[in-house]
Amino acid sequence: AQSVTQLDSQVPVFEEAPVELRCNYSSSVSVYLFWYVQYPNQGLQLLLKYLSGSTLVKGINGFEAEFNKSQTSFHLRKPSVHISDTAEYFCAVSVYTGANNLFFGTGTRLTVIP
Amino acid sequence: NAGVTQTPKFQVLKTGQSMTLQCAQDMNHEYMSWYRQDPGMGLRLIHYSVGAGITDQGEVPNGYNVSRSTTEDFPLRLLSAAPSQTSVYFCASRLDSAPNTIYFGEGSWLTVV
Numbered sequence: 001a002q003s004v005t006q007l008d009s010q011v012p013v014f015e016e017a018p019v020e021l022r023c024n025y026s027s028s029v030s031v032y033l034f035w036y037v038q039y040p041n042q043g044l045q046l047l048l049k050y051l052s053g054s055t056l057v058k059g060i061n062g063f064e065a066e067f068n069k070s071q072t073s074f075h076l077r078k079p080s081v082h083i084s085d086t087a088e089y090f091c092a093v094s095v096y097t098g099a100n101n102l103f104f105g106t107g108t109r110l111t112v113i114p
Numbered sequence: 115n116a117g118v119t120q121t122p123k124f125q126v127l128k129t130g131q132s133m134t135l136q137c138a139q140d141m142n143h144e145y146m147s148w149y150r151q152d153p154g155m156g157l158r159l160i161h162y163s164v165g166a167g168i169t170d171q172g173e174v175p176n177g178y179n180v181s182r183s184t185t186e187d188f189p190l191r192l193l194s195a196a197p198s199q200t201s202v203y204f205c206a207s208r209l210d211s212a213p214n215t216i217y218f219g220e221g222s223w224l225t226v227v
Contacts, residue, residue, distance in 0.1 A: 103173075104157040
């Protein structure tokens with residue numbers, strides 16, 4: 001079975017500072033990895049995804065993530081955050097086999113402080 | 115192209131009442147699923163379907179029924195609502211040939227009192 005762990009439930013950061021949101025996964029088979037963002041009272045928006053190839057994935061809004069197979073991690077980074085980045089961020093994983101169901105971590109609430 | 119449409123967007127139920135959350139997609143997607151989102155728990159898979167006539171349980175299926183009589187529709191039924199089912203529900207769909215591209219509905223906010 002696969003699982004996703006988001007190590008930080010809340011991350012406060014000052015505006016224009018860098019941020020890293022951590023995600024670790026476990027799976028016995030190869031996986032696809034995703035980061036989603038959810039703004040208050042809204043639905044889910046895909047930030048980026050890793051399928052194969054280059055381990056550094058660039059997404060929307062200046063975010064990027066790096067897949068590290070040896071550490072089973074897929075951390076999300078942004079070099080300089082903006083107030084509008086305040087939201088909840090979810091890491092998710094699906095496996096290559098079976099129904100390819102998507103499994104989510106518990107989320108990290110990013111709060112950007114002016 | 116409407117994508118994934120969920121109705122209703124907001125609903126208040128009394129304990130013991132039944133209701134159905136509707137989900138429809140117009141993209142001819144074989145796969146559809148339902149998630150619930152609770153604070154601190156992320157999104158958890160309730161039920162999913164890989165095609166018309168086929169459904170299966172996810173992580174948290176208890177208290178919910180589903181059916182898939184058509185490719186387009188995947189309703190989620192609460193037969194006897196409980197306060198523990200207060201949550202935000204998301205429907206999702208995708209093509210079997212594109213497992214990495216999933217489309218989410220906008221969510222349904224359900225409160226059981």
